[in-house]
Amino acid sequence: MTATERQTPKQARGRAAVASILAAASELLEEGGFDSLTTATIATRAGVNIATLYRYYPNKFAIVRELAQSIEEERSGVALAALAELGDAPDWREPVVRAIRAMAQLRRDRSGATAIRRALQSSPELWHLDHDVNAATAEAIAPFLLRVNPALPAERAGAIALTVVHTVASLLDLAAGERERAFGLERELELVIIHYLEPELDGTGAA
Structure with missing residues (x-):
């Protein structure tokens, strides 16, 4: 074993x-x-x-890994569930905001979530799990971005998705450590992601 x-x-x-x-x-x-x-x-x-x-x-490590695997998969699941509406929603911004808020709520509701995230970042034995889940989530999100803007090159859609996934995870980690300012930081995160995606999903950015 x-x-x-x-x-x-x-x-x-x-x-x-x-x-x-x-x-x-x-x-x-x-x-x-x-x-x-x-x-x-x-x-x-x-x-x-x-x-x-x-x-x-x-x-x-095996115990924490199992805890982390469960939380990371749940994090990915709530994000993908919200983003599945991309391309069908009247405004793509709405499912993006819902995805961010769902992930933030999961951090608050799931016992040990913040501590487990810190363990993933501090342990070389566990770091690759976070990296792998982020990569898999980004790979799953990229097709949703292409539904909104089919003109995006597939490689660029993948890079955008990976950037978004890592940015959201990092800033939610920051918000978790700043509890008094957490909600404000989460709203700033939403603005960061929306402004980053607007040129790409509204079709006004360079390919």
Whole structure:
């Protein structure tokens, strides 16, 4: 079993143990960050013995990776669900704003989301997961941009999509760390993305 795989529990007790381990890791990340996280503290918080934890996860990276994978896939999913309306909506700006707001709301609603994002950025072992999800999301978004402006070269649509995905992720990370100003920063993010896309999706920019 590698650091990115785990044994799948077949019984309800095992599934409950895995759920407890993931919940405990999420809580501890919120409380102390990635560097202070250990398998021992996770097992204690989860109410399982360390042997049970190691039955499913070889190390803390595997636990955080599973948490991150779930959040990153959900982040991509809410963005794509909103952007699917691009090309059909009366104004492309509306689904773009909805996508940004849905991702921001996910950060607020999902326990441990901010701490997990920080772990992805601080750990070389986890950084590539964020990179891979961003790349996959951008690849999925590019065709939506082409529906709005079919004159865009496909390669440029891909570059625009990747720029948007990374910009949104980075500025939402910033907003998460500035809680008193989070909503204001999110509105600024919307303006940044709208102004960036206008020349391309309204067909007034250079190809």
